[in-house]
Amino acid sequence: MKHLRMAVLATVTVMLAACATDDPNRRAKTGAVIGGVAGAVLGNNVSHATGAPIVGAVIGALAGGAVGNYMDRQKAELNRQLAEEQRNNELQITQLSDGSLKVGIASDVSFDLNSAQLRPEALDTYAKIGSILKSYDKTVIHVVGHTDTTGSDEYNLRLSASRAASVASYLASQGVPSQRMRQEGRGEREPLVRTGDNVNEPRNRRVDIVIKPVVEGQEQQAWAPPPYLGG
Known part of the structure; x- marks a missing residue:
């Protein structure tokens, strides 16, 4: 097993070197290399498409009794560093x-209309979030994009997925390991606010970052997609 681990790490080194070009997507590719190759020996993950177990990245696990305190401390840090954003109704922090x-x-805090490029004024907020996610590294991070009902289902699904990818990419640029993140778009399927006349409620346009603890003996549950995130 030791020799196999060494061989995998050597393969990862070669593949990471291949990713280190001017390709603007190299961070995402680096995460894929580590998750797909190193994880073949070192850990378990979950398929982005189906939620089925596949190989994935190594992340430290928490003993069951330590999970509550760990997540409470992380929530307190998020509340402290993002207090201004919460006062301005730019984001909400909740426990599932x-x-x-x-x-x-x-x-609308993060993106212009019909755009998946993060607005410059949003970067400081995401940098704060990234700093905390780096410090609390025994978690899997799910970045989930949502839209309102403007446009077709297909368009909304693509836009929500692109926005989730932009957020995940920026968090990676701030040092959050790509192999700890999953990203997906859920389009208009999970609204926070439902209206009988199908009004396109602005609050339904959002990106959710769901932080799931990795628990000893239950590691794969952290990789499972978050439950329904609507209202």
């Missing part, structure tokens, strides 16, 4: 029923 944390960020 499974103990995961959700940072819900309004899309």
Whole structure:
């Protein structure tokens, strides 16, 4: 097993060198290399498309009794560093029923209309989030994009996925390991606010960052997609 680990790490080194070009997507590719190759020996992940177990990256795990305190401390740090954004109703920090944390960020804070490029004024907020995610590294980070009902289902799904990818890419640029992140777009399927006349409620346009703890003996649950995130 030791020799196999060494061989895998050598392969990763070669493949990372191949990724180190001027390709603007090299961070995402680097994460894919580590998750797909190193994880073949060192850990387990979950398929982005199906949620089925596949090989993935190594992340430290928490003993069951330590999870609550770990997530409480992380939530307190998020609340402290993002207090101004919360006062301005730019984001909300909540705890889900499974103990995961959700940072819900309004899309109009992050993106221009019909754009998946992060606005310059949003970068400081995401940098704060990235700094905390780096410090609390025994978690898997799910970046989930949502839209309102403007446009077709297909367009909204693509836009939400592109926005989730932009957020994940920026977090990676701030030092959050790509192999700890999953990203997906859910389009208009999970609205926070439902209206009988199908009004395109702005609050439904958002990006959710769901932070799931990695628990010893239950590691694969951290990679499972978050539950329904609508209202």
